[in-house]
Structures are given as structure tokens and as C-alpha cells.
Amino acid sequence: MNYKNRVQRVKERLKGKADYLVLGPGSNMFYLTGFTEEPMERPILLILGEQDYMIAPKMYEQQLSGLSLEVRTYVDGEDPYSLLQIKKGSSLAIDDQLWSMFLVSILNRFSPSDLILVSPLIAPIRSVKDEEEIGIMKEGLKIAEQSFMEFISRVKEGETECRLSQILEGIFRENGVTPSFSTILTSGPNTAMPHLRCTERKVRKGEPVIVDFGIKYHGYSTDTTRVVTIGKPSQEVTKIWEIVHEAVVKAEESTYGLSGMKIDQRARGVIEGRGYGKYFIHRTGHGIGIDVHEFPYISPDNGDVIPRNSVFTIEPGIYIPEKFGIRIEDMVIMRDRAEVLSSLPKEIYQV
Amino acid sequence: MNYKNRVQRVKERLKGKADYLVLGPGSNMFYLTGFTEEPMERPILLILGEQDYMIAPKMYEQQLSGLSLEVRTYVDGEDPYSLLQIKKGSSLAIDDQLWSMFLVSILNRFSPSDLILVSPLIAPIRSVKDEEEIGIMKEGLKIAEQSFMEFISRVKEGETECRLSQILEGIFRENGVTPSFSTILTSGPNTAMPHLRCTERKVRKGEPVIVDFGIKYHGYSTDTTRVVTIGKPSQEVTKIWEIVHEAVVKAEESTYGLSGMKIDQRARGVIEGRGYGKYFIHRTGHGIGIDVHEFPYISPDNGDVIPRNSVFTIEPGIYIPEKFGIRIEDMVIMRDRAEVLSSLPKEIYQV
Structure with a gap:
């Protein structure tokens, strides 16, 4: 550097x-x-x-x-x-x-x-990453994703949220990296709280388990969210997941020249169109680099054009209080168009 | 609470x-x-x-x-x-x-x-801990010390400092706790830098390896430092270790009523008396609780009496630039006299 x-x-x-x-x-x-x-x-x-x-x-x-x-x-x-x-x-x-x-x-x-x-x-x-920074972030994301795949095979019914979180963070350490933030790993009704870290609740069949995780690699952060279920997800979970998935894809199809507000609106529009607008209680994403959250923000109040070579997350969600929440989160880089850096398939991970 | x-x-x-x-x-x-x-x-x-x-x-x-x-x-x-x-x-x-x-x-x-x-x-x-807080901190310290003993058996010549640090932090996670700060694990000449975390340097026979580690347990922190060597330590390492050990013991024999400055001086006096005063480049200790560093400070500028039921560290050190450094750190509680909470024997841990 x-x-x-x-x-x-x-x-x-x-x-x-x-x-x-x-x-x-x-x-x-x-x-x-x-x-x-x-x-x-x-x-x-x-x-x-x-x-x-x-x-x-x-x-x-x-x-x-x-x-x-x-x-x-x-x-x-x-x-x-x-x-x-x-x-x-x-x-x-x-x-x-x-x-x-x-x-x-x-x-x-x-x-x-x-x-x-x-x-x-x-x-x-800082928003505009050079190729050395982008290379580090891609490398870090690869390690985070590999760790997640190793983790998936160790998710079992009856484990507590915090125990599963420790297992994932243990895999990070085995892979030579540290968490970039305290992992969010919640299940069932707890998934309706987007920033709850974990509790002693045991994960059960069919419920959504939200895993929002990131690592620090050579000083740079990653951030990813996927939904896991033990056995088949309920119909309602699948339905909400599909709406959120559509919102993610819509925002990820943005081209250069759009403001943070406009990209936010692409995701929000999908969720509002399906009648779940009031359950999408946060912005669509945030820049990421050394900090997990940094400029530019994909937020309803950001009228600035998202710069070329900035890296940010796309992570809309729907949170139905007392029931459950669903969030899907990718890392994206703005070139001529938004390019998704995350390579984990967007699906409900059934174990 | x-x-x-x-x-x-x-x-x-x-x-x-x-x-x-x-x-x-x-x-x-x-x-x-x-x-x-x-x-x-x-x-x-x-x-x-x-x-x-x-x-x-x-x-x-x-x-x-x-x-x-x-x-x-x-x-x-x-x-x-x-x-x-x-x-x-x-x-x-x-x-x-x-x-x-x-x-x-x-x-x-x-x-x-x-x-x-x-x-x-x-x-x-916050300085004065109640019995519930003290109980949590003792419990946390027990887990930290057990983790250190498990770790010792895995120290091998040729491992890098950062790899060893990851191993220790991995053991923390296996034991259900997280680090309270990024572990300091340095070797050889790197030990002369008190707050360096770790490097890719490989640990070698006879050199000091400093392990300064702590965990978070129910929101409360621990903090401990011990010296490890692979094989027999050199005569010089043993000599400096003994001076630091004497300084630790002297400070730990403090009674209630002394100021932070006075307790600092007890440790500092030993090191100065042996002619190493200029190599003791930090205060003797700090309060610990929710934060790793908090009031009261065992420092040359703290004229206040250390309160009863406050918990703090005693951690004098000698750092000879380009050669090596030695630090020993215990957690202590002030009752009628200082009582050492740490139970790990104060010795050079030969593996």
C-alpha cells in the first residue's frame, strides 16, 4: 500500500x-x-x-x-x-x-x-478501492465462504444459537482469520431482530436460521448473510425468502450512475410491491472495506452516485415481529454495472 | 444485576x-x-x-x-x-x-x-465490584487459565507467533468464550515491544515467548501474561524473569490504603534497584472489569487510594530493545490486602 x-x-x-x-x-x-x-x-x-x-x-x-x-x-x-x-x-x-x-x-x-x-x-x-484492496477483499470473501460451507455440515437440531456461532468463529480461526464483527446467528422468532447476536435458544426443524458473518483479512472486512434450515423450510419461510431474493437480485442489477437512494429503492420497491414494506426496517446496504460499515450507504437518504470501484453490501430483509425474519446479503462492486463478489449460491441452505 | x-x-x-x-x-x-x-x-x-x-x-x-x-x-x-x-x-x-x-x-x-x-x-x-461481579470474573479467569494450560501443550518450535495466537484463541472458542482483546503472542526480540500482537516470525528454542491473553465472560474481562520457552531458557532470560517476578510479588504484597502510585512504586523500586528502571516503560497495572483497562490505574500519576473490592492487574515488565522483554501479569483484588485472583503458577513455562 x-x-x-x-x-x-x-x-x-x-x-x-x-x-x-x-x-x-x-x-x-x-x-x-x-x-x-x-x-x-x-x-x-x-x-x-x-x-x-x-x-x-x-x-x-x-x-x-x-x-x-x-x-x-x-x-x-x-x-x-x-x-x-x-x-x-x-x-x-x-x-x-x-x-x-x-x-x-x-x-x-x-x-x-x-x-x-x-x-x-x-x-x-476510501470508498474507491484500488485493485490491491479489491484483490484482498476477494481473497477474504473466498475464505469466509469456504468457512461457511464447512460450517453448514456441522449445523444440527438442538444446538444453541451461541454454540453454532462459536463453531463458525472457530472455523474462521482454523482458517487463519478472525471475525470482522460478532457473528449474528439467530433462529425462529429471534430472526425478527436483525442485529441480535445469538441466544441460548436451540435451533429447531423447519425454522429459519439467519447466519450473518464476516471476517477480517489483511485489515479488510467481509460481510455475508445466508438463511439455513434444518430439514424443509415452512411454506411461509419459502415465500418470504423468495420476495427478499427478488429484492436482492433487483438491486444487484443496478448500473453505474445510480445514487444510493435509487439502488435502495430498487430493493425496497420489490418488498413494498408485495405488501411487506413496513417489515423492511433498515437500509438496503452499506459500503465495506476496512470498516464493516463505511461509505457509501445504500440508504433512502443518500442522493450521491455510488462511485465506480466502491464495494458495498446488498442486504434487504423482511422482519415479522414474533414470527421470523429473512435477510440475504451479498457483497457487490460497482464497475460499469454492479458486479456480485459473493459466490455462495443464493438459496435456503437445507441441512 | x-x-x-x-x-x-x-x-x-x-x-x-x-x-x-x-x-x-x-x-x-x-x-x-x-x-x-x-x-x-x-x-x-x-x-x-x-x-x-x-x-x-x-x-x-x-x-x-x-x-x-x-x-x-x-x-x-x-x-x-x-x-x-x-x-x-x-x-x-x-x-x-x-x-x-x-x-x-x-x-x-x-x-x-x-x-x-x-x-x-x-x-x-464501577471500580468497586460486588460479589456477583467478582464471582463472574473468577469464573472467567478459571476458563482463561484452563485454556492457557491446554494451549501450552500445543506450542512447538517452528510455529509462527500468529499461528500460535490463533490456536489459543481457537481454544477459547472451544471453551465457549471469546478473547477480551487481540492476544499478544510474541517471541525473541519481538517481546521487547509490549503491545505488538503477533508476526509471522517462527518461535525458536530457548527464546522467551510472551503470551498476554484474556477472555470475555458474561461481559467481564480477564487479563493474564505468562512467559513460555521451548526448551531451557537462556541464563539472561532467567535472570530478567526473576527480577520481574520479584517486582510482581512485591506489588502483590500491598495492603489496603495504598495509592496507585505507591503500589506502582513497589514494583518499580525492585526493577530500579536492579538497574533496569529505564527498561520498565509502562505503568504497573490497570483496573479491569467490563473493560480490559479501566479505573483504578496502578500508575505513577494516580495518588488515589485503591478502593476495596476493586480488581486490577499487576504487570511490571523489562524490555531491552532488540534483545527481548519479560512481563508477568496477574489479576488481583483489593480486600484488607491485595489478594491474587490468578492461580497459574508464576514460572517460566518450559515446553
């Missing part, structure tokens, strides 16, 4: 918008430096401005010495913020994911005149 | 300090409601003040219906901040871990007169 070039491009977009860019550990720092760390209470900050530098605890000094950036270190007990050079009354562009404890410390110390978020500056750059 | 009581105690401490408390997904929200979610771009906020309520995407509605709290929902595309009732010019206590994107949106919309961080208000409550 050409980090210097990425830093240059971000700094160009910063001009006239803010005097300093302030990033914490997370996807933007990884994108610009390759350095990754979980956010913690000790400040690790990347500042771009008149000078570009990082501040970090001394214990990271050797680890950061490979970066082509000045690193200013402090030891526990010293004041990290004394290492920052920010002129009073200047304007700051802040990392969206920076913990507030660091922002509040900076606000109280440097009284900036203006605060903006960095995402509108950096999203147009 | 008695969430209502926790909310009441936090609100009492809020009085006179700030008009509203603003929390995002993370340890404080979990502590006060039992609800857990990874932070993401859609706002999920808990507000305590004249009224107590959550705002969340509609897709979480059913999932949150079990909480004894008002939940105000929005769908993707709607403005979540219109659901907030915050009087202009009021003062806010902000979750330390809240993503800046939410804080900046709130600042721009409600122009608060004053911002404080919530940690000084909530730390005195």
Missing part, C-alpha cells in the same frame, strides 16, 4: 476545510499508516497539518519506528497532550471514531474555532 | 455536575442496562437527565423492549438527533468511549455550555 500517497491525497482535501486532522486508532489511521491497534485509554493520535506526526506511549516506540512518520512518545504519568502543537482558535477535522475522551481533552486545551468530521473528506478516497 | 440501582447511583453523582449524561454503546451502557452492541455509525444513545431514554434504530426495537427504559426509534434516513431533548446551553457528561461523530453532531446541534467526561463520575461506582 502506498501510504505516502494516501496521506497526500487526504491532505489535499483538508486544505481550506480545516487546519489540522486528528485521527485515533481505527480504520482511518490504518488506511493512512498501516498501523492498527484497538482503541484504549492511552492516547495514540495521528496529526496531519503544518507538521505530520504521531503521539504514542513510549511502549509503542519500537513498534512504530517502521512508519515513515515522526513519532513523539510519552510514558505513563506524563501529559500526552503537551506533545501536540495545535494553534489556539484553529479548525480541526476529527476522526469520526475517535473516542470522546480525547476530543474533550483537545477541546478543553486548544479551544478550536471549528470542528468538522473527517469522514466527508476521506470517504471519497 | 440491579440496573435500576446502578442508574440511580450514577444519577446521584451526576447532580450538580452536569444536566445530562450521554452514553454510547460500550462498557458504561452495558453496566447500566445490560445491553451490548459494537459501536457503529448509527447512533444508539442512552440519555439520563430530566428524562431517561434511549435512542436507537428501529431495527433494535424488539431487542431493546426488555429494558425498563423508554426507547425512541428512527429508521435509516430519518434524523436521529431530532429524538433528543437537550436544552440549549446545558452541560453534558459524555461517555469517554463515545465516538466523536456523535459528540460533534450533538455539539453542533445543542451548543452545550460545558462538557465533562463521565469517567470521574462513574469510575468510583
